[in-house]
Amino acid sequence: MIFDNRLVLSAMAGINDAEFCLKQKAALVVMGGFNADDKAMKAAKRVIGRQRKEFIFDDPIDGIKNEIKRIYNKKKFAVNVRSASIDGYVEVAKIVREYGGIVEINAHCRQPEFVEIGCGQYLLFNQEKLIEIVREVSKICVTAVKIRGGLNIDYSELAKKLRKAGCRIIHVDAMIPNELCDLELITQIAKTGFTIGNNSFVDTKSGEAMIKAGASMASAARAVLKNPRFFDEMLNSKILSEKVILN
Numbered sequence: 505m506i507f508d509n510r511l512v513l514s515a516m517a518g519i520n521d522a523e524f525c526l527k528q529k530a531a532l533v534v535m536g537g538f539n540a541d542d543k544a545m546k547a548a549k550r551v552i553g554r555q556r557k558e559f560i561f562d563d564p565i566d567g568i569k570n571e572i573k574r575i576y577n578k579k580k581f582a583v584n585v586r587s588a589s590i591d592g593y594v595e596v597a598k599i600v601r602e603y604g605g606i607v608e609i610n611a612h613c614r615q616p617e618f619v620e621i622g623c624g625q626y627l628l629f630n631q632e633k634l635i636e637i638v639r640e641v642s643k644i645c646v647t648a649v650k651i652r653g654g655l656n657i658d659y660s661e662l663a664k665k666l667r668k669a670g671c672r673i674i675h676v677d678a679m680i681p682n683e684l685c686d687l688e689l690i691t692q693i694a695k696t697g698f699t700i701g702n703n704s705f706v707d708t709k710s711g712e713a714m715i716k717a718g719a720s721m722a723s724a725a726r727a728v729l730k731n732p733r734f735f736d737e738m739l740n741s742k743i744l745s746e747k748v749i750l751n
């Protein structure tokens with residue numbers, strides 16, 4: 505897979521639908537997070553009760569498929585997925601394969617409603633389940649895993665296990681509580697393969713720093729909400745506008 509530049513739109517639940525993603529100049533857009541089974545959808549409804557945005561579909565799989573159909577021939581896309589069951593990930597993977605995208609398994613969200621049902625960050629602390637999901641999904645389509653930094657886990661070991669199970673892309677939110685991006689964590693993970701660096705990419709300097717640290721691509725979420733032309737501006741950077749190949 506060839507990406508036209510090193511820029512990625514990172515997942516934003518309730519915001520990154522096909523329409524929003526199509527406006528972005530990033531070579532790869534991550535749609536969602538979407539909820540792939542009934543349990544995850546019920547959790548999302550509870551999250552909305554706390555005034556946070558989520559995508560709500562009557563039928564989770566149909567809803568995701570409709571979004572994919574609106575984007576697949578126009579842009580390279582990944583679909584950020586939460587599911588309480590392995591079946592949810594597998595069902596989305598089958599659709600994503602049909603339309604030539606990437607499944608991004610969400611091992612990142614920390615909202616209690618999702619963690620309680622075994623999604624998001626739960627998977628970082630229950631890695632056997634995460635590895636089983638990666639094995640199943642990667643039999644079907646290109647697989648990415650979104651992880652969060654700053655936790656008391658062995659990230660090198662986790663990255664190696666993920667790659668062995670078939671994960672082609674690790675997308676790391678290299679957050680440090682109350683600080684900026686943990687570039688050392690990006691370097692550590694990038695040693696194991698194709699990595700997307702994330703957190704506090706707000707200008708060319710912070711984006712280029714992720715690439716220099718070893719990431720193949722750099723992703724942004726909040727900066728895009730602040731400035732709809734964020735990626736257009738980042739394309740002025742020679743480094744960030746380079747093509748990149750996922751082998």
Ligand SMILES: Cc1cc2nc3c(=O)[nH]c(=O)nc-3n(C[C@H](O)[C@H](O)[C@H](O)COP(=O)(O)O)c2cc1C
Nearest residue numbers: 514515516517536537612650677703704724725726
């Ligand atoms: C409104 C909003 C919704 C988000 N929803 C998701 C999500 O559903 N799945 C996910 O993996 N990350 C989600 N994130 C996290 C972002 O993808 C990203 O990892 C995080 O904001 C740090 O990157 P940034 O500094 O560029 O914003 C969300 C972030 C925001 C601001």
